[in-house]
Amino acid sequence: MARLTSRPPLPDPVSISASTARRFALSATGLVEPVATVTAALHHLGFVQIDPLNVCGRMPEHILRHRVTDYAEGDLHAHLYGLRDNTPLDQPALTAAQRTAFEHFHPGRYVLAAFPLADWPYFRAEMARRARTTGSWMSQLTASEKRLATRVLDEITDRGPLGSEHIADPARASNGWNNSRLVKVVMDKLLGHGRLLISRRFKGRRIYDLPARIIPPRILDLPPPSPTALARWTAHLKLRQHRLVSLNRPELAALTDEVQPLTFDSGAPVYCLKSDLPLLENPPPPPPEPRLIAPLDPLIIDRALVRRLWNFDYTWEVYTPAAKRQRGYYALPLLAGESLIGDVDLKADRKTNRLRVISRRVARGHKSTPAVKSLATFLALK
Numbered sequence: 001m002a003r004l005t006s007r008p009p010l011p012d013p014v015s016i017s018a019s020t021a022r023r024f025a026l027s028a029t030g031l032v033e034p035v036a037t038v039t040a041a042l043h044h045l046g047f048v049q050i051d052p053l054n055v056c057g058r059m060p061e062h063i064l065r066h067r068v069t070d071y072a073e074g075d076l077h078a079h080l081y082g083l084r085d086n087t088p089l090d091q092p093a094l095t096a097a098q099r100t101a102f103e104h105f106h107p108g109r110y111v112l113a114a115f116p117l118a119d120w121p122y123f124r125a126e127m128a129r130r131a132r133t134t135g136s137w138m139s140q141l142t143a144s145e146k147r148l149a150t151r152v153l154d155e156i157t158d159r160g161p162l163g164s165e166h167i168a169d170p171a172r173a174s175n176g177w178n179n180s181r182l183v184k185v186v187m188d189k190l191l192g193h194g195r196l197l198i199s200r201r202f203k204g205r206r207i208y209d210l211p212a213r214i215i216p217p218r219i220l221d222l223p224p225p226s227p228t229a230l231a232r233w234t235a236h237l238k239l240r241q242h243r244l245v246s247l248n249r250p251e252l253a254a255l256t257d258e259v260q261p262l263t264f265d266s267g268a269p270v271y272c273l274k275s276d277l278p279l280l281e282n283p284p285p286p287p288p289e290p291r292l293i294a295p296l297d298p299l300i301i302d303r304a305l306v307r308r309l310w311n312f313d314y315t316w317e318v319y320t321p322a323a324k325r326q327r328g329y330y331a332l333p334l335l336a337g338e339s340l341i342g343d344v345d346l347k348a349d350r351k352t353n354r355l356r357v358i359s360r361r362v363a364r365g366h367k368s369t370p371a372v373k374s375l376a377t378f379l380a381l382k
Helices: 018-028 038-045 059-064 075-081 117-132 143-159 182-192 227-242 249-255 303-310 369-378
Strands: 101-105 112-116 172-174 179-181 197-202 205-209 259-263 270-273 331-336 339-349 354-362
Touching: 018 270, 018 303, 038 075, 038 112, 038 227, 059 075, 075 101, 075 112, 075 197, 101 117, 101 182, 101 197, 112 117, 117 182, 117 227, 143 182, 172 182, 179 182, 182 205, 227 249, 227 270, 303 339, 331 354, 339 369, 354 369
Parallel strands: none
Antiparallel strands: 101 112, 172 179, 197 205, 259 270, 331 339, 339 354
């Protein structure tokens, strides 16, 4: 009879001060000591979220500019594809053999993100699930969509990477959000099913190609992991991204041998990776100067924890009706030292080459101007 194995019990919680918890979170998520390359940042965080909105710089730029030494706008795009966003379409993107990362939907969050190439097998189960699920967004293809999908795949096979605008078809359909061209809906679904992948972006628009031209065969053909291995990877990915975070029971069960509970107040424990424990002993002090961070930065995605640690209640209000917004359309949180001190709503005015402050809410005794000037310099704006 095979011997049953079980994971070790969860360690007893370690009690720390709230200040130590804040400094640990800042250091562990990479906001204190930048790494040398995009590759290093991507492997440390597990993924970098991608959002196409470019109001005052895109989401991944805000995430990476404080974490990678000498990071320049568009460096993640170049890392993924070997091209800049405005490089002409006749310039080829990286080949499968040259790539080290790919862009796809996070298996549990339904947001696009950049992932290390080795993670590809962990996406296959969710791709297969979408392809057989009924519904609107990313679901199985309807009969008319199947016919158009065959044509799309044939054209990309023959012509090379294409965007939806490069395939002529007058039909329209709903993509779950709004009325759109049917070919765009079909290509979105083929991406969700893993039958197309994003080869590059051109001025924010997706350009698709066949998976075999983007993922090397040694990785593309790997079998999907077991459900247990997938659950472990998913829980580990959450911890890598946020470093100090709340976990539910299934996540804890999948990863008891790698996590350490921490307490800093009378609330529920939070968790970190055991490999990060040396940072608790003497977390380095964060830079004192004010910095604008991403609206969906790994540091602040857990709203309940952010309220506990920083007494800071922040919501990204892009999808909030204008009348109900408290901060502004694209307000960026403002960090100074180990404190979150407010937020600033900004808009890049490309016609006048200026970064405009729409509104700001900053704690008394603090200034936002140095952080705004720093971002303007990064974006090559006044």
